Amino acid sequence: MGDELSPRRLVAVFESPVAEALLRFGLDLGFRTVLVEPDPTRLGGTPRAHGDTLVGDLAAAGLDEHTDVVLTDHHRSEIGTVLQEALERRTRWIGIVGNPRHDGPHVAALRELGVPAEQIARVHRPIGLNIGSRTGPEIAVAVLAGLIADRNGRPGGFEF
Template sequence: MNSTDLSVLKSALTWLQAGHLVAIATVAQTWGSAPRPVGSWLAIRDDGQVAGSVSGGCVEDDLISRVQTDILTRSTPEMVVYGVSQEEAARFGLPCGGNLRLLVEPKPELAILEQLLSSISNHQITRRSVNLLTGKSTLSSGNQNDDFILTDTEMRTTYGPRWRMIIIGAGQLSLYTADFALAADFEVIVIDPREEYIEGINRDDVSFMRGMPDDVLLELNVDSHTAVVALTHDPKLDDMALMEALKSPAFYVGALGSRKNTLKRKERLLEFDVNQEQVEKLHGPVGLHIGALTPPEIAVSILAEVIAVKYGIIVPKKS
C-alpha cells in the first residue's frame, strides 16, 4: 500500500472512531487515460471532508455530493460510473475521454479496517474481499502477485506493507539516496553503527538505527516489499549486511563498488553461508549505468534500478 492510500485508511479509521459516517470509494475499473490506478482509495466524511483521490480532482466534487445526499443513507455498496459519454468525460475533465468506475462503500466495517491497518503495519500482505450484495467484507492472507478482481458480486483487493528501502551507511550518498527514495514513496531506514555518523541522520522522515547491519536486518524482518542497498564501501559492514539480505525475500539487494570489487565480494560471500543462487541476486555495481559521477547522480541511478526491479523490468547484467 502506498503512503497516500495508507493515509486514507488512517483518516477513515479516525473518523469512524470519532462517530462520523464515512464512505470509502475504490477505483474499480478504468478505461483510457486514468490519473489514479485501480485499487486507489478516497474516504468521504459525512460533512464533506475527504482524504485521498480517485481522479486527481476531476470527479471528487460530484462524488462528494452523491455520497452526502444519497449513498450514505444506503447499507450496501454503490457502483458509480463517470465518463460513459464524450459529454460527461468532457464535463468531469477526464483526460483523453477516459472512463472511471468506482465502488463506494457507505458502511465500511470499523473492525475490519482496524485489522487491515494492523496487518499492514506488521508487514503482512492482506487480501480484502467485499461482498457487493451485502457490503460485508473479510480479510485473508494475500500474495504480492494477486490480481485485483471485480465481479458482479465481489471485489477483491490485495494490500501490502509500504515499500521500504533499507540503506546501509549514513554517508553523503546515503542521504541523497534517501531523498530520492522518499520522493518515490519508499519508507526509508538507514543503518550505521559508526559513532562519527550519529549526527548525520537527524531528520523526522528517515528512521536511523544504530547497530551492526546484519543484526538490525534480522530485527527488521526484511520482506518482499523491501530493497536493501549497501553504501558504506566498507566490506566489514556491507558484506555482513549482504549476507542476511541475500538470504531474505528482499526484492532488490545492491552494493556500491566497482565491477572488480563486486566480483571479489561475490567470492567472499560464497565462503560464508550464502549460495550461488543467492549471490546472483546481488546488483553490483549498484544502480543503472547512466554515466553517473556525483553523489546525487549515483543516487538517481540507484533509484532507477530499484524501481525497474520493483516493476519487473529486466535490468541489463553488468559485466
C-alpha cells in the same frame, strides 16, 4: 503489477553520501526509508532530518518481500555479514554499489562465510542505470531509477 498498494521500503545500509541521497529522494518517490548503520561512531551527530528510521542492524529494519536493500559502501568490512543476513531474509531486491570494472569484494566475503553461489548471485552489482554517475546524489538517482524500472518490469534506459 499489483504492487502499487503494497508498502515500499528502501533500506540503505551504511551511512554515506549515497545513503543520504537515497533516503532523501526515496521519501519523495513513495518509499518508507531506513538507514542501517551497524557502527554508531560513523553517524557523526545523525540521525539526519531525511529518512524515516535509523537502526543498527537489518533485524530491526523490517525486511519483507516489498523491501529493496542497497549497500552504499563496498569498502566496509561488514559487507559479508550484512549481505548474508539480507540473503537469509525475505527481500524483493539486494544490491551493492561499486565500480563495474572491478570485482565486487562482497563475492569473496560471502564465499568465506560459506554462502552458496546461487545466493551470492542474488546480489546485484553494478546497480542503477548507466548514466555515468559520480557523486552521491547522481548515484542515488541512478539506483532509484533502476529500482523503479525493475519493480515495474521495465528495462530502464531509453528502450521502450
